[in-house]
Amino acid sequence: MDEQKWITCILAGDTQSFSCLVAKYEKMAxxxxxxxxxxxxxxxxxxxxxxxxxxxxxxxxxxxSKFSTWFYRIVYRTALSALRGQHIFAGYxxxxxxxxxxxxxxxxxxxxxxxxxxxxxxxxxxxxxADEGLxxxxxxxxxxxxxxxxxxxxxxASNIKVKLFRAxxxxxxxxxxxxxxxxxxxx
Amino acid sequence: MNTTEEYVNKLTRDLMKDTAEQPPFSLNARIMALIxxxxxxxxxxxxxxxxxxFSTILIVFxxxxxxxxxxxxxxxxxxxxxxxxxxxVKHFFPLLLTISSSVSIFFFFTQLDNWLRIKESMKENLHxx
Numbered sequence: 001m002d003e004q005k006w007i008t009c010i011l012a013g014d015t016q017s018f019s020c021l022v023a024k025y026e027k028m029a030x031x032x033x034x035x036x037x038x039x040x041x042x043x044x045x046x047x048x049x050x051x052x053x054x055x056x057x058x059x060x061x062x063x064x065s066k067f068s069t070w071f072y073r074i075v076y077r078t079a080l081s082a083l084r085g086q087h088i089f090a091g092y093x094x095x096x097x098x099x100x101x102x103x104x105x106x107x108x109x110x111x112x113x114x115x116x117x118x119x120x121x122x123x124x125x126x127x128x129x130a131d132e133g134l135x136x137x138x139x140x141x142x143x144x145x146x147x148x149x150x151x152x153x154x155x156x157a158s159n160i161k162v163k164l165f166r167a168x169x170x171x172x173x174x175x176x177x178x179x180x181x182x183x184x185x186x187x
Numbered sequence: 188m189n190t191t192e193e194y195v196n197k198l199t200r201d202l203m204k205d206t207a208e209q210p211p212f213s214l215n216a217r218i219m220a221l222i223x224x225x226x227x228x229x230x231x232x233x234x235x236x237x238x239x240x241f242s243t244i245l246i247v248f249x250x251x252x253x254x255x256x257x258x259x260x261x262x263x264x265x266x267x268x269x270x271x272x273x274x275x276v277k278h279f280f281p282l283l284l285t286i287s288s289s290v291s292i293f294f295f296f297t298q299l300d301n302w303l304r305i306k307e308s309m310k311e312n313l314h315x316x
Binding site: 122 | 200205207209210215217225226
């Protein structure tokens with residue numbers, strides 16, 4: 001594993017190896033921070049602080065979990081500290097969302113073929129609440145498992161599944177609404 | 188997991204592909220600058236811990252003078268009254284001062300040399316990394 005090699009070099013005093021860790025994890029760390037902070041400058045501050053905390057904590061990392069899971073937890077907790085005690089996850093929720101409708105899936109499928117798909121989806125993600133955007137990012141973009149998300153956020157596995165289900169439903173609703181607005185603008 | 192759920196998961200994954208936010212180009216450099224600062228602070232902290240304090244050096248000097256003075260007195264086998272002791276000490280004070288100062292200064296410069304070598308090696312480690 002590359003991380004193991006880099007960490008060994010960093011602990012031996014080779015600080016340049018740290019730039020390899022930064023290059024690999026900077027983008028995802030920034031994405032996670034941005035989903036929580038919803039502000040670019042604050043997300044940058046969070047990412048800087050998180051990397052410094054990671055550097056200080058490196059001697060204690062024993063590869064008991066995936067390095068990415070361990071680091072993303074640092075990013076997540078640093079972002080929460082920056083929010084000064086605000087919680088982004090409201091609490092345990094009962095599954096109230098319904099399954100996706102055919103219309104929602106069709107609207108989403110139409111986005112898939114567009115050249116500006118990334119821009120459209122980025123706008124949709126920004127409209128979602130911070131907790132939903134974060135869960136969708138971790139599960140579908142970074143492809144973290146429910147267990148890894150549990151280690152990052154301290155939520156229970158069942159709570160994560162319920163919130164993911166609701167977040168996905170909300171995501172598709174916004175995609176459909178965005179497509180309807182575009183069609184009505186064209187007409 | 189049924190087909191619809193699999194399809195929805197795949198669709199969601201495809202929709203979200205490459206939608207990670209792009210950090211500014213300067214972020215990497217800023218992070219590395221902070222890390223280099225962390226490293227310098229750690230080296231400086233370690234280096235400061237090894238410095239002997241001025242009071243330590245002074246106390247060691249006085250203790251050495253006292254030990255050497257006492258040693259010389261014993262060698263001279265002078266157990267006379269206080270006046271006689273003070274006269275003897277005054278008589279031999281330059282010699283006492285020279286011997287004790289030499290020993291103390293030798294000790295001081297040995298420690299100073301050691302300390303300067305540690306400082307140089309720490310600076311070299313920092314520049315090499």
